[in-house]
Structures are given as structure tokens and as C-alpha cells.
Amino acid sequence: VFQLVVSDGVLSSDPAxxxxxxxxxxxxxxxxxxxxxxxxxxxxxxxxxRRRRPSH
Incomplete structure (x- = not known):
């Protein structure tokens, strides 16, 4: 069983x-x-x- 853990801090620096x-x-x-x-x-x-959050 796998769990995907995605934090806001990680997403803000690298969406992928x-x-x-x-x-x-x-x-x-x-x-x-x-x-x-x-x-x-x-x-x-x-x-x-990557599509949802445009890169700067």
C-alpha cells in the first residue's frame, strides 16, 4: 500500500x-x-x- 504525501511547502517550490x-x-x-x-x-x-499550477 502506497501513500502519496504532498505538502504545500513542497508544491510551492516544485509542483512536480x-x-x-x-x-x-x-x-x-x-x-x-x-x-x-x-x-x-x-x-x-x-x-x-504541472498543468494546474503554472511555473514562474
């Missing part, structure tokens, strides 16, 4: 930057399958934020 926290119940490393499922979501979120 988000922090991803992996909530792992059993511990261990993040698998390639997890990265493959979250990366497209991050890309879409970054694209949306």
Missing part, C-alpha cells in the same frame, strides 16, 4: 515533486511490481500538478 512512503506490513524492500504500479500514478499526478 511528491514524496512516496511505502507502508510495508511485513517489512522488506519495495518490489519491482510495486514500482511498476506506482510510477504511472506519480507521472500522472506530476503532469496534473
Amino acid at each position: 515533486r511528491v514524496t512516496v512512503h511505502a507502508a510495508q506490513g511485513g517489512g522488506g524492500c519495495t518490489s519491482a511490481a510495486d514500482l511498476g504500479s506506482i510510477l504511472p500514478t506519480l507521472a500522472l499526478l506530476a503532469f496534473t500538478l
